[in-house]
Amino acid sequence: MEKVFFLIFAAVAVGSALAVVTLKNPVHSALALIACLLQVASVFVLLRSPFLAVVQVFIYVGAVMVLFLFVVMVLDIRQARMEAFPQKERWFVYAIVPVITVELLTVILGKGFPRLGPGSTEATTVEVLGKALFTEYLFPFEVVSVLLLAAMVGAIIMVKKRWD
Amino acid sequence: MIFGIKDVIAVLPEITVAGAASCLLLVDFLIPRERKSAVGVLAIIFVIFAAIFSIFLMGTDVMGTTVFAGMFAVDGFSTFFKYVVYAAAVLSIMLSFHYVKEEGINAGEYYILMLFSLSGMMVMASAKDLLTVYVGLELMSLPVYVLVGFMQGDVRSNEGAMKYVILGAFSSAILLYGISLIYGLTGSTGLHAVAAVLSSGSVNQGALNVAVIMMVAGFAFKIAGVPFHMWAPDAYEGAPTPITAFMSVGPKAAAFAVILRVFMEGLGPAYGKWQIMLAAVAVASLAYGNLTAIAQRNIKRMLAYSSIGHAGYALLGLVAGTSEGVSSVMYYMAVYALMNLGVFAVIIMMRKGGQRGTEIDEYAGLAKSHKGLALVMLIFLFALAGVPPTAGFVAKFYVFMALIHKGMVGLALFAVLMSAVAAYFYIRIVMLMYMREPVKEFELAHSRGIYYVLAIATAGTVILGVYPGFLIELAQKASLFP
Amino acid sequence: MIPVAWPIALGAILFMIGVAGVLLRKNIIVMLMSIELMLNSVNLNLVAFSYHLGDLRGQIFAIFTITVAAAEVSVALGILIALVRNRRVFNADKMDTMRG
Amino acid sequence: MFETTVEVIIICIKVGVAGMVLFSLPIPLTWVERKVAGHIQVRLGPFRVGPHGILQPVADMVKMLLKEDVIPTKADKWLFMLAPIMTMVPAFAVFVAIPVGDKFTLPFIGKDITLYMSDMNVAVVYILAVSGLSIYGIIFGGWASNSKYAVMGGLRSAAQMISYEVAMSFAAVGVVMLSNSLSLVEIVKSQSGGLFHWNFLYLPVGPVWFMIFFIAGLAEVNRIPFDLPEDEGSLAAGYHVEYSGMRFAFFMLAEYIAMVTISVLAVIFFLGGWDDPTGVIPLPPILWFVGKVAAFIYLFMWIRFTLPRYRYDQLMTIGWKILIPVSLVCVLVTGLMRI
Numbered sequence A: 001m002e003k004v005f006f007l008i009f010a011a012v013a014v015g016s017a018l019a020v021v022t023l024k025n026p027v028h029s030a031l032a033l034i035a036c037l038l039q040v041a042s043v044f045v046l047l048r049s050p051f052l053a054v055v056q057v058f059i060y061v062g063a064v065m066v067l068f069l070f071v072v073m074v075l076d077i078r079q080a081r082m083e084a085f086p087q088k089e090r091w092f093v094y095a096i097v098p099v100i101t102v103e104l105l106t107v108i109l110g111k112g113f114p115r116l117g118p119g120s121t122e123a124t125t126v127e128v129l130g131k132a133l134f135t136e137y138l139f140p141f142e143v144v145s146v147l148l149l150a151a152m153v154g155a156i157i158m159v160k161k162r163w164d
Numbered sequence B: 001m002i003f004g005i006k007d008v009i010a011v012l013p014e015i016t017v018a019g020a021a022s023c024l025l026l027v028d029f030l031i032p033r034e035r036k037s038a039v040g041v042l043a044i045i046f047v048i049f050a051a052i053f054s055i056f057l058m059g060t061d062v063m064g065t066t067v068f069a070g071m072f073a074v075d076g077f078s079t080f081f082k083y084v085v086y087a088a089a090v091l092s093i094m095l096s097f098h099y100v101k102e103e104g105i106n107a108g109e110y111y112i113l114m115l116f117s118l119s120g121m122m123v124m125a126s127a128k129d130l131l132t133v134y135v136g137l138e139l140m141s142l143p144v145y146v147l148v149g150f151m152q153g154d155v156r157s158n159e160g161a162m163k164y165v166i167l168g169a170f171s172s173a174i175l176l177y178g179i180s181l182i183y184g185l186t187g188s189t190g191l192h193a194v195a196a197v198l199s200s201g202s203v204n205q206g207a208l209n210v211a212v213i214m215m216v217a218g219f220a221f222k223i224a225g226v227p228f229h230m231w232a233p234d235a236y237e238g239a240p241t242p243i244t245a246f247m248s249v250g251p252k253a254a255a256f257a258v259i260l261r262v263f264m265e266g267l268g269p270a271y272g273k274w275q276i277m278l279a280a281v282a283v284a285s286l287a288y289g290n291l292t293a294i295a296q297r298n299i300k301r302m303l304a305y306s307s308i309g310h311a312g313y314a315l316l317g318l319v320a321g322t323s324e325g326v327s328s329v330m331y332y333m334a335v336y337a338l339m340n341l342g343v344f345a346v347i348i349m350m351r352k353g354g355q356r357g358t359e360i361d362e363y364a365g366l367a368k369s370h371k372g373l374a375l376v377m378l379i380f381l382f383a384l385a386g387v388p389p390t391a392g393f394v395a396k397f398y399v400f401m402a403l404i405h406k407g408m409v410g411l412a413l414f415a416v417l418m419s420a421v422a423a424y425f426y427i428r429i430v431m432l433m434y435m436r437e438p439v440k441e442f443e444l445a446h447s448r449g450i451y452y453v454l455a456i457a458t459a460g461t462v463i464l465g466v467y468p469g470f471l472i473e474l475a476q477k478a479s480l481f482p
Numbered sequence C: 001m002i003p004v005a006w007p008i009a010l011g012a013i014l015f016m017i018g019v020a021g022v023l024l025r026k027n028i029i030v031m032l033m034s035i036e037l038m039l040n041s042v043n044l045n046l047v048a049f050s051y052h053l054g055d056l057r058g059q060i061f062a063i064f065t066i067t068v069a070a071a072e073v074s075v076a077l078g079i080l081i082a083l084v085r086n087r088r089v090f091n092a093d094k095m096d097t098m099r100g
Numbered sequence D: 001m002f003e004t005t006v007e008v009i010i011i012c013i014k015v016g017v018a019g020m021v022l023f024s025l026p027i028p029l030t031w032v033e034r035k036v037a038g039h040i041q042v043r044l045g046p047f048r049v050g051p052h053g054i055l056q057p058v059a060d061m062v063k064m065l066l067k068e069d070v071i072p073t074k075a076d077k078w079l080f081m082l083a084p085i086m087t088m089v090p091a092f093a094v095f096v097a098i099p100v101g102d103k104f105t106l107p108f109i110g111k112d113i114t115l116y117m118s119d120m121n122v123a124v125v126y127i128l129a130v131s132g133l134s135i136y137g138i139i140f141g142g143w144a145s146n147s148k149y150a151v152m153g154g155l156r157s158a159a160q161m162i163s164y165e166v167a168m169s170f171a172a173v174g175v176v177m178l179s180n181s182l183s184l185v186e187i188v189k190s191q192s193g194g195l196f197h198w199n200f201l202y203l204p205v206g207p208v209w210f211m212i213f214f215i216a217g218l219a220e221v222n223r224i225p226f227d228l229p230e231d232e233g234s235l236a237a238g239y240h241v242e243y244s245g246m247r248f249a250f251f252m253l254a255e256y257i258a259m260v261t262i263s264v265l266a267v268i269f270f271l272g273g274w275d276d277p278t279g280v281i282p283l284p285p286i287l288w289f290v291g292k293v294a295a296f297i298y299l300f301m302w303i304r305f306t307l308p309r310y311r312y313d314q315l316m317t318i319g320w321k322i323l324i325p326v327s328l329v330c331v332l333v334t335g336l337m338r339i
Helices: A002-022 A026-046 A050-074 A088-110 A126-134 A138-159 B005-010 B012-030 B037-058 B076-103 B108-126 B130-148 B155-186 B191-200 B205-223 B231-238 B241-266 B268-294 B299-320 B323-349 B371-385 B391-405 B409-435 B448-466 B469-478 C005-024 C028-053 C057-086 D002-024 D026-040 D056-066 D077-097 D123-133 D135-144 D148-179 D184-190 D205-220 D245-270 D285-304 D312-338
Strands: B065-067 B072-074 D103-105 D112-114
Touching: A002 A026, A002 C005, A002 C028, A026 A050, A026 C005, A026 C028, A026 D077, A026 D135, A050 C028, A050 C057, A050 D123, A050 D135, A050 D148, A088 B205, A088 C005, A126 A138, A126 C057, A138 B012, A138 B108, A138 B130, A138 C057, B005 B012, B005 B065, B012 B037, B012 B108, B037 B076, B037 B108, B072 B076, B072 B108, B076 B108, B076 B241, B076 B323, B076 B448, B076 B469, B108 B130, B108 B241, B130 B155, B130 B241, B130 C057, B155 B191, B155 B205, B155 B231, B155 C005, B155 C028, B155 C057, B191 B241, B191 B268, B205 B241, B205 B268, B205 B299, B231 B241, B231 B299, B241 B268, B241 B299, B241 B323, B268 B299, B268 B409, B299 B323, B299 B391, B299 B409, B323 B371, B323 B391, B323 B448, B323 B469, B371 B391, B371 B409, B371 B448, B391 B409, B391 B448, C005 C028, C028 C057, D002 D026, D002 D077, D002 D245, D026 D056, D026 D245, D026 D285, D056 D245, D077 D123, D077 D135, D077 D245, D123 D135, D123 D148, D123 D184, D123 D245, D135 D148, D135 D245, D148 D184, D148 D205, D148 D245, D148 D312, D184 D245, D205 D245, D205 D312, D245 D285
Parallel strands: none
Antiparallel strands: B065 B072, D103 D112
């Protein structure tokens, strides 16, 4: 049963990912990316990581993508949305990407990952994650908090009309 | 696991810098626009405090241990690189005082973002876990993206920042993919645990190859190694010049610190795999960087290509994969910081009024009217070219020795050949300065900050060239394998 | 039980689609979205490994990745807005003020 | 096998009941809203169709169904048609995680039936995440209409919802800190035992958290005084200005459900859910729950017909310069109190 669900999610995810890079209108790409992110969140649930799934929906879909759309709309990208696609001068990428993908798949999955077990059926609880985050991973957590402050200052300073 | 006072003491320098940045954000409100240099002065003072704490840590029993559950190492290696980035930050801030006024970008956030970036570099220098490596890397990069685009009204600055941020994020994603594979292969992200599993040999070699390729590619982006260098020339040219100086020195040193630690400690057992890839990147960087630099007319662009070339030299030390190689990279980074900041100090001095000081032709005949400045510039250019008795020569020599001791004579010969090529475009500027007649009167920016930087950089370049022993010994002691 | 190969394969495919998007598209916003796609595939990898290793590290790493990616996007979009204000370009190829 | 089948059937029934209730809720609510408006502003309200206009919603529904469905020529057709559904789906999906009571035992069979579809251990984050998704319908609806007013309304909405989602999440964090759980059932249980155990009365931070949540909630559902996205004065009707007929009805439906969601959440987070405040009145818990929610909905309407609308910059000031700093202080205080 889980496998069937996974295959459905995976198929939709790949389809919408392709849509992200092929659609001409950035707003449509954003919609496709939202779909893809939601599918990946569903896969997280299947992989017994419900907290990560909701974090993905909360931060990525709920905030990051809104930011994207906001910028697309503020800048009124309608006029600039059309671009020649496919682009002839980069034809070689079309040739290389599928080859690398196949190679990646065969190489990575060829011999498998011997250290990996079958996986448990229990979902990771928030309590466990929270404890780990504030003990073992306290240092990176604090670094990320500084990083968010820096990013906030940076984003504001870039966008604010400083003086004219 | 409860954290004690020891963990806090161990990260005191980082706390100082990050805390100073946060406090200065508030202080900045109280300072009127025309006196924003005060924020820079305060920033320098705090960095000096951090440096004092770093010295103080060397005497405590925290030295040589890891804290925060093995995430963060306090050792000679990290302290060495922290000093390089402290120097880069302090000297770049000194270079900025005049320049930001000239360009009309004197905002307090300019210095504050530099401090944030500095704290990221410090985290990188001490990172003992791939997770810490990643967050440190991003904390270093994000403020630099913004600083590159700090000249809001200047399209070149905006474009440089845009290219830098897109390619930076792209490279981070590639690096992360490599890290995720390493995690899957070894079940850990701690460098020691990764090394332990890798040396047991029971890993999927194909997937390991992919992971190593991804990590080499991701890190090569950060040090602007060919073929992952495309962002460098545009970002260097577009950025405010003191930021160009800063990013050509600080982030590069921090990235090398991380590369050395990750490859030598974490992926040490996979030496055979990454050695050949890094050698390829190094050779490509040497050839492409030095040959393309010849054709440049803009001095910042030329220095961008030259920095690509220098990344190639430094990488060669890592390719050797020995203790000597590691310490040669450390020495190279320290010396490169001094001589590069020196060159940029001269360039910033040339930025005044209508004179941009970024075109190479603008330097024609400098020696006729400003003998001292031309001499100083000559010293730095000779150092970058690797002419004895400057420190640049010693640094290159030391890298080549590491290669030769490892038996890689071919690589060493190629590198020597490339430094001959490099000498051409550095010395071309010297010729311009001394042999040509000046086109017009030179205007020079006189600022105490720039003089200090020139003095420090000149002294460092000359003294380390004549008496290199002291710093080399320090690097050897602080090397990963003393 | 989902075999470990499946999410990893999905991740690899999404990653390559993202790479193709960055290399092929010229629209800066779409390039940024492609980068998000790549980061997303990284998260998929990390979570799948974490699940099969019975180890928390991967999930924690993924939380950090998501957070940092959000910060990165905000900075990138800020820079884009500054760029567009000065010069109405959305195509990476039209960023050609500097050459050499 | 039998057990599983029964479980599946029970879940299906729950989904069906919840869906029907949610779909039919706007029918009484529109009538109530107009009547409340009439009484507060001293006018009649609907009075023609049926006694006291009680059949007015039916008439409205017939009108909606029969109205021509207009799609503007230059609109992005697919997105235009998708947008109303995109606002509605998250509004419904939120209710998967919302409990309306603990459980009751079926008479004769003796089987326990829980009054929630699933007791997720990440329910709080799930609700915040999923209810945040309804913004896409608004953004895409506004954008796809290809009309200035609609785009402006969509943009305002996006900015407003993002800004207030921060404050709202902080309020949720406060509740989680007070109740030590992310599961809504646990949060309600932690408040059981009468009025003085409710988070609302966890002094001194409880009332502050409640106000933050309530104000942010008002803004999240675009109700007066924060209904800038559909400001008639300056934006015609905002993001749904181009919509008509059933598609418009979908937007309205989603808006009413969002209002109910916020009321339900406020009751669960702060007012003890189905807990009896006195401990002596023998009413079934579900009635307490419905009663509290109804009181909240009335409060929303009361505010709507009493207060004027804020200016856009005032709205942003309230969000960023008041609510968020206050939340930060509150997190600190709550943390200190809970050590």
